[in-house]
Amino acid sequence: MRSDAVPEEVDAAEAPATRGRSRKYTQVLGLINQAAIEVFASEGLAGASTQAIADKAGLSKAQLHYYIDSKEALYRQVLQDILTDWIVVFGFSDEAFGPRKVLGDLIQRKMMFSFEHPLRSRIFTAEMMRGAPVINSMMDTSKQRTDQAAAVIQNWMNQGLMDTADPMLVLFHIWAVTQFYADHATQAAYYRSAAQQGDDKDRRYLIEQVTEFLLKGAGVK
Template structure:
């Protein structure tokens, strides 16, 4: 009997599921490595972290890890870039026309929720800043641009009399500092408040409400 050569479309359709499966597995492993790196960098810092520790945390051999990453430093840089990308969304301002009460309230809530849900990422960022931001200094161009835009929006609200006059950039710093506290000092905050460190959604809502009221009052939002 004559043999039939499969059509190219048939070959493509047969290979596609296998290709998609490999791509999905590759993405899953990268996600596991990223999470392992976050945990190791948060506890040991860049200097104290090792690729062996990251591999162990990810359930891989060191050789397997290096199939996916070039170096510890490259992985650290990628983790910082991912954090910055997340924070660009977190710190993004809503439509200026909504006014300072809504926009700043939304900003405070997003930042605190991020701190509650991703405390290790926040601590990596803070630790990098504490050592002079040698890596972040090369990555923060977009973040600086967005922050300048936010400060300009706040200045415009002040000019309209919608909030008290102050230095808009410093106001942003104050918001960052207060909200960041609940990521960097979660254990301390829980201890002095006599609550469990992960005290649940109700307590989180209470903290967001208290911090929001405090910061809006301090900013003189009308």
């Protein structure tokens, strides 16, 4: 997306108006980003069009192209934002806190992301199911963090704090179960009979159930 930095040579009298334009520019970028997430989640990259994104954002196609270079560039930016969020979500606390605390916090963060950002999660899943043609070249940092997390889990296993298993598969299993609540939210809602599905109490219940299931499966002491 294009930059809207205020040139250094703008004098003090013009700066407030420029800052106002900058705020509006940022707001429009936010509208475009949300529109792109909705369109990419429902149509994928191939099925999405800049016209659909413009319509969703309340812009003309010409206005949209003032803010973006191309549909592909916008898609890459959405994926990069998701990867950046994943790094935060999957960040490990101090290893000394032990697996129950660290993995429990991780599961809670991932579940909350699934609840609050299901469309972004689905975009990531769809990209992976296509063989990760776009995101593959963007995942070096994510891979490094995942390798580090697996090493921490291996250390806990070596200390007898967890059952022995493939630490990378432990992470995959955590991902698989928590991601279900983003990719298959409609299915989960259909089969569950909770009267207040989706409210804070129900979310806490799901997080508690999933956390206990995964930690027990991992043999966390």
